[in-house]
Amino acid sequence: MIIERVHLKDFLSHSDTEIHFSAGVTAIIGPNGAGKTSVIDGIIFALFNERVRGDRITDIIKRGRDLARVELVFSESGNTYTIMRTRSHRTGEAEIYEGDTLIARTHKEVTEAVFRILGMDRETLMNSLFIRQGEITGLIEASPADRKRLISRLIGIDKLESAWNKMREVVDYFEDKAKEYDIKKAVMEEKKRILKELNAEISAIKRDKEAKTEKLNDIMAEFESVKRELSHLKKVRARYQRLSEDVLRLGERVSALNEKMARVERDLMDAEHASEEMRALEPLILRMENLERYVKMITEIERLKREYGRMKEERAEIRRLIDDMMRNRHDHIRYEEISSKLERMKEEEKNIKEHERRFMELKSRDDALNMEIERMKMEIEHIRSRALKFLRDASVAAKENRMNELDARIHSIDRVLRELIDEKGRIRGRMKEITKNMRIIDEASECPVCRRPLHAEHREKVRKAFEKELQTLSDELRRIERDIEEKHGEMESLRHEKDEIGMIDVARLEMLMRSMKDKESEKERIERTEAELSEILQKLERLREDIRRLEQEKRKYERGYQEYIAAEKALGGRNLDSIDDKMRKLNEEIENYEAEVSLTVEKLGYLPEDAEEELKVMREKKERYAVLKEKVSSIERLSAEIEILRGELERVREEKSEKEREIEMTGFSAERYEECERRYHEIAKEVERLRTTIRNMEERENQLRSRLKSEEAEFDNLRSELTSLSRLKDFVLALKDIREVFSKDKAQRLLRQRISPLISEYMRDFIERFNMDISDVEIDEDLEMRVIKRGGVISARAMSGGEKVAVAIALRLAIARALSSRMSSIVMDEPTTHLDEERRRELIEILKYFFKGARSILPQMIIVTHHREIEDAADNIILIENTDGNSQVKNL
Numbered sequence: 001m002i003i004e005r006v007h008l009k010d011f012l013s014h015s016d017t018e019i020h021f022s023a024g025v026t027a028i029i030g031p032n033g034a035g036k037t038s039v040i041d042g043i044i045f046a047l048f049n050e051r052v053r054g055d056r057i058t059d060i061i062k063r064g065r066d067l068a069r070v071e072l073v074f075s076e077s078g079n080t081y082t083i084m085r086t087r088s089h090r091t092g093e094a095e096i097y098e099g100d101t102l103i104a105r106t107h108k109e110v111t112e113a114v115f116r117i118l119g120m121d122r123e124t125l126m127n128s129l130f131i132r133q134g135e136i137t138g139l140i141e142a143s144p145a146d147r148k149r150l151i152s153r154l155i156g157i158d159k160l161e162s163a164w165n166k167m168r169e170v171v172d173y174f175e176d177k178a179k180e181y182d183i184k185k186a187v188m189e190e191k192k193r194i195l196k197e198l199n200a201e202i203s204a205i206k207r208d209k210e211a212k213t214e215k216l217n218d219i220m221a222e223f224e225s226v227k228r229e230l231s232h233l234k235k236v237r238a239r240y241q242r243l244s245e246d247v248l249r250l251g252e253r254v255s256a257l258n259e260k261m262a263r264v265e266r267d268l269m270d271a272e273h274a275s276e277e278m279r280a281l282e283p284l285i286l287r288m289e290n291l292e293r294y295v296k297m298i299t300e301i302e303r304l305k306r307e308y309g310r311m312k313e314e315r316a317e318i319r320r321l322i323d324d325m326m327r328n329r330h331d332h333i334r335y336e337e338i339s340s341k342l343e344r345m346k347e348e349e350k351n352i353k354e355h356e357r358r359f360m361e362l363k364s365r366d367d368a369l370n371m372e373i374e375r376m377k378m379e380i381e382h383i384r385s386r387a388l389k390f391l392r393d394a395s396v397a398a399k400e401n402r403m404n405e406l407d408a409r410i411h412s413i414d415r416v417l418r419e420l421i422d423e424k425g426r427i428r429g430r431m432k433e434i435t436k437n438m439r440i441i442d443e444a445s446e447c448p449v450c451r452r453p454l455h456a457e458h459r460e461k462v463r464k465a466f467e468k469e470l471q472t473l474s475d476e477l478r479r480i481e482r483d484i485e486e487k488h489g490e491m492e493s494l495r496h497e498k499d500e501i502g503m504i505d506v507a508r509l510e511m512l513m514r515s516m517k518d519k520e521s522e523k524e525r526i527e528r529t530e531a532e533l534s535e536i537l538q539k540l541e542r543l544r545e546d547i548r549r550l551e552q553e554k555r556k557y558e559r560g561y562q563e564y565i566a567a568e569k570a571l572g573g574r575n576l577d578s579i580d581d582k583m584r585k586l587n588e589e590i591e592n593y594e595a596e597v598s599l600t601v602e603k604l605g606y607l608p609e610d611a612e613e614e615l616k617v618m619r620e621k622k623e624r625y626a627v628l629k630e631k632v633s634s635i636e637r638l639s640a641e642i643e644i645l646r647g648e649l650e651r652v653r654e655e656k657s658e659k660e661r662e663i664e665m666t667g668f669s670a671e672r673y674e675e676c677e678r679r680y681h682e683i684a685k686e687v688e689r690l691r692t693t694i695r696n697m698e699e700r701e702n703q704l705r706s707r708l709k710s711e712e713a714e715f716d717n718l719r720s721e722l723t724s725l726s727r728l729k730d731f732v733l734a735l736k737d738i739r740e741v742f743s744k745d746k747a748q749r750l751l752r753q754r755i756s757p758l759i760s761e762y763m764r765d766f767i768e769r770f771n772m773d774i775s776d777v778e779i780d781e782d783l784e785m786r787v788i789k790r791g792g793v794i795s796a797r798a799m800s801g802g803e804k805v806a807v808a809i810a811l812r813l814a815i816a817r818a819l820s821s822r823m824s825s826i827v828m829d830e831p832t833t834h835l836d837e838e839r840r841r842e843l844i845e846i847l848k849y850f851f852k853g854a855r856s857i858l859p860q861m862i863i864v865t866h867h868r869e870i871e872d873a874a875d876n877i878i879l880i881e882n883t884d885g886n887s888q889v890k891n892l
Contacts, residue, residue: 001118001129001825002075002499002860003043009069010062011045012038013887023499024875025847025861029868034880035887036864040130040827046072046083047114048122049094049107058089063885076117078399078502083110099508131812131828188718191711198708202701209697216690223683230680233673240668243659250656254649261645268638274631287604288618294600295611301593308586315579322576324567331560338554345547352540359533362526369523376516383509390501399506406498413491417484421768424480425775431473434466441466499859755818756780762814767807777807785811805842813858825860832867840869847873 003021008014013035019028030036041060044050051057061068072083082097085107094110096103104113115121387394391402441459601607608614756779763777776788787794787807799807816826832840847863847870863870871877879890 005073007071008042010065011068026876027870027874028864028878030880034882042070046070191715240666243663247659257649271631271635274628278628290603311583321567321571328560328564331557332564335557335561355536427477758818759814827862829864844873
């Protein structure tokens, strides 16, 4: 994985920070608290959606803000990926793109996609690509036990140890569960006793219930006999009561008939007196009819005259409205003609405006396409120019061929380098041996080579031979070092070219060219459509000009039109002929009524002075006449009613006497009825008591049976649990066997045996590249480290400061490569922590020589530190400072 860019928005102390990373060593430098480590925290959050610091995931949100956002761009296996994650106080969002293609969204899907791309989860990535504070020399200077613990944590063996310890809790838990077997067995025996008691109680209740049922059957025979007698007495009593009620009712009816007959006789006498008074009022009633006719006709003549006057006023108004309509007729006709024409033209404008909207949409799309095509051309040119620097042509096939060629050349050069480094080590060893021998011959008495006695001439001869060989070896060593330097430069150049080619997205180039071709075709179609719509829009402008002209002309006729409409509405369909006809008819009616008035006056024999007052007096007397007439009309009815009442009274008296005789014939005795009813209730109470007792027994039996069923079910469950607990004992034994597999001498040892040779092999590779006077290094299966120099095995404490730093880096890189076969980037967090000044200088020298520029053994290294000396070992320097709680970034 190569990290290319990270953008932090309201993340921890960063308000808006964007950092671009390149190949080589990038140093992120700044004082403590400036926000350096927050950059690494952002990378981890983007990859795995996990908090790095704080108790809650929302602690990553900058104080006072609502949303934190991180965007990370990295490349892997020649493909570029972009991750975007956000986190608010309630929720969060996530997306990951491969190039421009969205491949996952939601936090869970993005994290799964990262795992598929990198082949690592968070812990594996942290242990392989991230070197934490103090890990550089801590692994070397720690005691053997601590070093073993640290390496175990890095390679994951500590998880097996933790699993082994935690399984003890699981085994203990299930052992405790298995101890329940004896308890359950005792409970099961108690259940057997309870079941036996329940069955015995159910049998006793059943026998008692049968005895009570037999007694109930005996009582029921007597109860039925008393019940029949009581039923008969109830019927007799009911007849007695019904006849008594009839006698009472008939007595009341006799009294009511006597009262009614007295009242009718009084009404008859009043009616006979009213007949005499009515005959005296009859002449006055006849004259009142003519007076009423006179008043009615006079009133109607006055109404008709008022109607005639109103018709006359309406005729004048109609005449005025007709004159108004005739005066504004031309404006009305012209206004409607223009309105109709405008309506048609606006409908046409509405239809054309749809084309106008379509034209604007196409214009906007055309502008957008121009921008997209221009952007694509620039990106295509950029990718093509980058590709043609290294490839014959900008294609996926050319890229794959060149990458394969570079891999082959790198492998070949690496093989040559190994041979040269071996030869260099051999020559240095020989030179040290010669130097040692030269010191020896000055003091020795015999030749260290041939073991013959030394004299002055021989000593000088041997010295010259050593010096000559030393000079030859020195010349050869310089040649080899030049070759090694040359090969390192060539390999670095090839690796740099491979990294550059790997970052060239030629697949995107082909996609962009296809997309640009599609967009150019779309642009041509849009431009053709725009040309067609342009002609239609010219017609729209002319149409709008005609509409404005007609609307101006329409306003000239609007006042006359409104006056015409108002007159027409007020006229409401009326005309002069209709009004004249009505006025003629009203005049005829008035004349007819005046003639009838004259005839009525003749019948009265006088001309009434105040007809209304006179009529009022007559109407009062007429009302009295009507009342008298009503009374007189009831004389015949009242006489007939009196005869009917006399007959009804006689009949009711006879019926009452008959009912009294029937009462005597019933022979009803209240004492006998009460005695029978008392006996009935006594027996019924005893029956109910027995039935209740039997029901209670049945309920108790049902309760016992229900409990019996429940106890039997619990008994069956206990039996099943005992069977399960028996199997649980076997399961505990199996768990113990499984836990044994995770012990130090089983799976843990197997993992150490598998990974220790890998770490040893990778450490040797890095030690050889560092060109140190160390012939071998080894990590055994107990994670003990052996360092071998030409003088033999040495301890970590016996190494020089520079050797310790170099071996520590080699060990940490070897662990990283063992965990991640595709190691391409390393992140060091405060690597100088706990190092004194001399060790820091040694670390910086190693970083400068083996990781900076063309000699780098890794494509990318990111160092987070507060020591400015690291600048000397960096290809790129990023300075982070904190101002008023905000992290600010500067590229140096």
